Amino acid sequence: MTQTFGAGRLRIFAAALGVAGLLFTAACGSDDAGSDAPAEVNDAYTQQAAELIEAGTNGMLYFEGAEADITLDKIKVYQDWSGPTESVKPPAGSKLNIIVCRIGTSCEEVGKKAAEIATSLGWSAEVLDGQGTPEGFQRAFATAAANKPTAVITVAIPENQVADGVAELQKSNIPVVGVSAVAEGGAVGYDAHVSSRETFQAVLEATKAVADSGGTAKVVFLWDVGYPHLVEALEASKRVLAGCTGCELLEVRERTLTQATDPVEMQNITTSLIQKYGDDLEYILTPYGNGVESIIAALKAAGRDDIKVMSKNAEAERLASVAAGDQFADFGAIRGWNAYAAIDQVGRLAAGQPALPDAEQGIPATVFDASNAPADGTVDWSSYVNYAERYEQMWAAAQ
Incomplete structure (x- = not known):
């Protein structure tokens, strides 16, 4: 059930975020499973991620600046209208x-x-x-x-x-x-x-993994790199995940939209990831809702209900899956x-x-x-x- 959130409650979240307003600069994480072991957990970064996710679950978030350059410190709690205030009269008969x-x-x-x-x-x-x-x-x-x-x-x-x-x-x-x-x-x-806001939503997927894991997430991006906006989303998300010093990017596994809509193909890909990473695989992040149902089916067949699947775009089927407890989380721009x-x-x-x-x-x-x-x-x-x-x-x- 959705809720309406008052300005007072949002101001509370804004104040909480102000405490953790540290600047973030980090290099992108490696795509390879053989990367160096994660460093010690950065508690401040993990707390910042947790506060953002709490605010975004109870209300809305927006960001300042270019979408490709999103970092956690640029994400703000939405409090008032952030869109345009002046325009032109739409021409008749278009x-x-x-x-x-x-x-x-x-x-x-x-x-x-x-x-x-x-x-x-x-x-x-x-x-x-x-x-x-x-x-x-x-x-x-x-x-x-x-x-x-x-x-x-x-x-x-x-x-x-x-x-x-x-x-x-x-x-x-x-x-x-x-x-x-x-x-x-x-x-x-x-x-x-x-x-x-696909890049923004994808960044929130990575932020959710950081917050939920307490700064120790082990992640696979099961991603479509056939579209420039999804490539941008992937790179921004990897950068945000890399800011989590105790997290680990296991792999970016590429797949196409055609593969995503093929249930057998998606189940085979998911099974291969389970076999490759075993208990190390904790989170699977995806670029859209297509194929997620098949990923979940493969996880259930393998008895791996501990692996948390996230997607974005807030499609109705995916949100119902989140409500049912099959999918871990989803993210939607308004x-x-x-x-x-x-x-x-x-x-x-x-x-x-x-x-x-x-x-x-x-x-x-x-x-x-x-x-x-x-x-x-x-x-x-x-x-x-x-x-x-x-x-x-x-x-x-x-x-």
């Missing part, structure tokens, strides 16, 4: 195409929410399936170009895989807004970005806020105004464990903050 990474994933949920918002503004909106592959992305971009929309929103589609499609749309003065799409390799860039932010970016660009820098969108995140995960997986995000009302009031007030 036509929107929304290309999602793959139907059936959390990408689709974001895309459908953006389409719903667009419809409420009197726009037309169509969601296109990127099918989870570069070829599928390119086909979806070709469809969008033929449709000649006012603008295109993409969800979790890397810029470097669709540079030609982006350039083609931009030649026709069709702006492209990328949600959860970190640039890589100098490709033709999107006109605007909106982060779904769902729907990113869709409103994407529509806001479209409005700014369509009006000839500059896009809002990604760092100023202010989307917070929260922590779900057995104490607060909803049994049916349904979260009333507006009970945390009424972001929809904030955006709608901002648009209504614009001239």
